[in-house]
Amino acid sequence: MSFNFSFATASxxxxxxxxxxxxxxxxxxxxKNILLVTGRNTEKAQQLSARFPSETKxxxxxxxxxxxLQVIKAGTKxxxxxxxxxxxxLGGGSVIDGAKAIAALATxxxxxxxxxxxxxxxxxxxxxxxxxxxxxxxxxxxxxxTKNSVIKSLEHNVKVSLRSDLxxxxxxxxxxxxxxxxxxxxxxxxxxxxxxxxxxxxxxxxANPFVDMICREGLYCISRSLLRAYKNGSEKKARExxxxxxxxGGMALANVKLGAIHGFAGPMGGMFPIPHGAICAGLMxxxxxxxxxxxxxxxxxxxxxxxLAKILTGSDLAKAEDAIVWADNLIEALQIxxxxxxxxxxxDFPELIKKAKxxxxxxxxxxxxNDEQLRWMLEKSx
Numbered sequence: 606m607s608f609n610f611s612f613a614t615a616s617x618x619x620x621x622x623x624x625x626x627x628x629x630x631x632x633x634x635x636x637k638n639i640l641l642v643t644g645r646n647t648e649k650a651q652q653l654s655a656r657f658p659s660e661t662k663x664x665x666x667x668x669x670x671x672x673x674l675q676v677i678k679a680g681t682k683x684x685x686x687x688x689x690x691x692x693x694x695l696g697g698g699s700v701i702d703g704a705k706a707i708a709a710l711a712t713x714x715x716x717x718x719x720x721x722x723x724x725x726x727x728x729x730x731x732x733x734x735x736x737x738x739x740x741x742x743x744x745x746x747x748x749x750x751t752k753n754s755v756i757k758s759l760e761h762n763v764k765v766s767l768r769s770d771l772x773x774x775x776x777x778x779x780x781x782x783x784x785x786x787x788x789x790x791x792x793x794x795x796x797x798x799x800x801x802x803x804x805x806x807x808x809x810x811x812a813n814p815f816v817d818m819i820c821r822e823g824l825y826c827i828s829r830s831l832l833r834a835y836k837n838g839s840e841k842k843a844r845e846x847x848x849x850x851x852x853x854g855g856m857a858l859a860n861v862k863l864g865a866i867h868g869f870a871g872p873m874g875g876m877f878p879i880p881h882g883a884i885c886a887g888l889m890x891x892x893x894x895x896x897x898x899x900x901x902x903x904x905x906x907x908x909x910x911x912x913l914a915k916i917l918t919g920s921d922l923a924k925a926e927d928a929i930v931w932a933d934n935l936i937e938a939l940q941i942x943x944x945x946x947x948x949x950x951x952x953d954f955p956e957l958i959k960k961a962k963x964x965x966x967x968x969x970x971x972x973x974x975n976d977e978q979l980r981w982m983l984e985k986s987x
Contacts, residue, residue, distance in 0.1 A: 610813035613770065614856050615739070615750045615777040620849070622841075624780045625740065628693075629656045631776055635736045636690030638662045640683060642704040644696040645669040649742060649783065653695060664689060668696070671757045671764075671874075672703035674717055680707040681717075684735065692737045694774075697795070698746025698755075698881075701739045705774065706754035706767050708734035717756075722965060723765045724758055730769040739774040742783045744834075744847035745795025745882065747802060747855020749777035755871070763875035763960060773859075781841075781848040789835050793939035794882030796831040796847055801885040802854030803827065805864035808896065808909045809969040816861045823853035824916045835939055862969025865892045865961070865982065872960035879947040887944040890932040891985035897925050899972045909971070945987050954983050 619627060632639065641663050643650035654663045664687045666680045684692065684707055692711070694704025710717060712732040718725040739749035748754075753768035787795070806812065807820035830846035837843065870884045893910070900907050910925035917923075917931045958979045961967055974982075 608814065610815060610860070612815055612860050613752070613773060614859060615774045617776045618750065618779065618852070619776065620779045620852070622780065622782050622845070624778050625653065625783065626656070628653060628738065628740065628778055629658070631738065631778075632657065632661070632691055632693070635775070638688055638690045640664050640666055640680070640687065640689040640692045640707065642666050642668060642680065642692065642694045642696070642700055642707065644700050650695050662687075666707075668700050668703040671699050672706065672754070673757045673759055675759075677703060677706045677710065677717055677756060681710040684708075684711040690735060692735050693740065694737065695740045695742065697741065697743040698748040701741060701746070701748040702754035702756070704737060704739065705734070705748070705772050706756060708737040709754075709767065709769065709772055711735050717767070720767050720769075721756065721765050722768060723963065724761045724763065725765070730771050733771055737774045738776045738778060740778045740780070740783070741848075741851065743787060743791065743795045744781075744784050744844070744851040745798035747799065747851050747853070747858065749774060749779060750852055750855040751859040753859075757875055761875065764871040766965065777852070779848050779852055781844045784844050784848060785839055787838060789838065792835050792838060792847075793941055794880050794886075795851070796827065796834065796882070797886045797889070797936070797939065797941065798882045799823070799847065799851040799854045800827045800831065801866050801889060802858045802863065803850065804889070804893075804913065805866055805969065806854070806857035806861045807913060808971050809861045809864060810971050811861045811969055812909070813861070816857050819853045819857050821916065823850040823857070824913070826850040826853075828917050828919065832935070832938055863966040864970040865896070865967060865974060865979070868961045868964040868967030868970065869957060869983075871964050871966070872957050873949070876953065876957070877948050879944070879949070883941055883947060884944070886936045886939070886941040887986045888982065889936065890929050891982045893932060894926075894929045894985070895974065895978055895982055896971050897929075899974065899978065903972065905972065943987075949987065951984075951987065954980055957983065
């Protein structure tokens, strides 16, 4: 664990039930020409638009699925053509990621590929993005407090990041009430994503005491509330816990690299139409298990995994391996379909392993895993 670290997040965080009502006042200090990025369902966006004064111009841009290169370019063109001076992302992680990317590309010259990791040139942004506000309507990605946008390349069949310290939203507005309308299935999928962010950053080889503190609180929130939110979507405390956990997970992953679960998630999500949360769910137990086994074989410390198990199970007597059982039981209770039911075949394993090994997230895994160990993970998850 490093005692030398830095930490960054959104410039301002506004958390609380009905905090959406404060957005018009925040926007008034930022600009009067808004690009409002939203998802397939525009109901919440229309309600927010109605709150703005008549002199405020609102241009609506929809991201109906995952943001692709083509979608980001179209949104950027709209922002520039309409001379927008503020970008608001109101929706799930894909919407907020799209809004952050559009805000960045609107002020920076060149093509999106110039700035993308892995498949692009990976150049640094030189200009500050348009002022942005991130308002999540799900509890999972934590995108409202991160500095990257996950973008899908249809040409390369992979998801990659546009990443910059300049891309943190100016304001993150987290209103748990907005998550009440999530279905049980979406609650489960996004909740597991938040859990994975917290879990992987907690055991990351880049872990530090400050992020550990954040992860512990987030893991406690999820361990007591994810199943409750899944079973009763209107339970106030459970929804608040999950919104908090999602935000804390975003803070953690913005400052510490993740691990093998997300190392596979980018390539797998690019190659197959599998929900991100389902990928995380499918891989979670196997990744915990292989990391514990390899660390033990190498005579390295597994205290973080012991602490993880104690937090998740609520038992001070828990052993590291109990985290594996807990994860398996959770995924079963949430009824998230396995990877074998999502179109993934064993013939795809070599390509997945090849792509995962060069993924940015894989660099944070607590121990380096070889091809054989990575394949075992896939087989175990399959």
